[in-house]
Amino acid sequence: MTLEVWGVNPHTYLTKKMTVYIKNMVCNRCKIVVKSIFEKFGLHPTQIELGEIELKENDISVVKEKLILELQSFGFDLLNDRKTQTIEKVKRLIIDLVQNKDSNIEISLSEYLSHELHKEYSSLSNLFSEVEGITIEKYYILQKIEKVKELLVYDELTLSEIAFKLNYSSVAYLSNQFKKVIGLSPSHFKKLKERKRKSLDNL
Numbered sequence: 001m002t003l004e005v006w007g008v009n010p011h012t013y014l015t016k017k018m019t020v021y022i023k024n025m026v027c028n029r030c031k032i033v034v035k036s037i038f039e040k041f042g043l044h045p046t047q048i049e050l051g052e053i054e055l056k057e058n059d060i061s062v063v064k065e066k067l068i069l070e071l072q073s074f075g076f077d078l079l080n081d082r083k084t085q086t087i088e089k090v091k092r093l094i095i096d097l098v099q100n101k102d103s104n105i106e107i108s109l110s111e112y113l114s115h116e117l118h119k120e121y122s123s124l125s126n127l128f129s130e131v132e133g134i135t136i137e138k139y140y141i142l143q144k145i146e147k148v149k150e151l152l153v154y155d156e157l158t159l160s161e162i163a164f165k166l167n168y169s170s171v172a173y174l175s176n177q178f179k180k181v182i183g184l185s186p187s188h189f190k191k192l193k194e195r196k197r198k199s200l201d202n203l
Contacts, residue, residue: 017046018058021079022071023088025050026095030076037070051092087131089117090124091139098143103167109140145181148174152190159186 022034031048038045041063044056060067068078079085093116097103105112110121113136117124128136144166151162160171168174178186 017054017056018060019052019054020060021052021085021088023051023077023079023084024075025092027099033074034071034076037067037074037076040070041067043067049092050096051088083127083131086117086119086124087128090128090136093117094136094140094143098140098147098166102165103144109137141177142181145178148178148186149182149189152186153193155190 025031025034027050030050034053035045035048038053038055041060043060043063045053046056047054064078071077079088090113093113094109097105097109097112107115110125113124114121125136128134128139132139134142147166148162151157151165152159157165159174163171163174166174168177175186178184178189182189184192
């Protein structure tokens with residue numbers, strides 16, 4: 001399907017690229033799905049990151065409504081509001097930090113976000129708390145704990161190795177944080193998952 005199907009001359013849209021911001025992109029699989037959705041409507045992604053996609057076209061108004069509906073059917077959405085875009089950028093940076101960089105940065109989280117987004121951390125923090133109802137630090141902790149859960153289920157690393165990998169100061173600190181968020185110790189959580197898996201294997 002091309003833009004011509006929608007009554008648009010595609011050549012008029014190739015003079016200037018545009019960036020579109022997408023809500024709920026959290027993994028590499030999301031990139032693949034979003035790319036296919038845009039291509040379905042005759043658009044040409046040139047670069048895709050978590051939370052944003054760069055297009056050859058400089059206008060998507062003709063296909064926008066149908067594009068939004070298609071994105072929403074997969075759990076995504078277009079972001080138009082600048083505040084919402086900023087929040088999604090914060091989330092994307094934190095998810096990337098946890099998933100791909102093992103929370104390993106030489107500066108503090110506040111300095112990292114401020115540097116990457118070219119904004120004062122206090123304004124980012126206030127905006128995030130106002131809209132999301134939790135602090136940036138809390139969101140960061142939740143993402144780290146999700147990663148810990150994932151690594152525990154994979155059962156390829158010891159708790160000590162997980163603590164080191166995710167840049168925790170100690171196993172005790174990781175365990176305390178995990179229990180505060182999940183309500184279980186890492187070892188108890190792991191045992192429950194193992195029991196559940198064994199039960200499923202017996203079906």
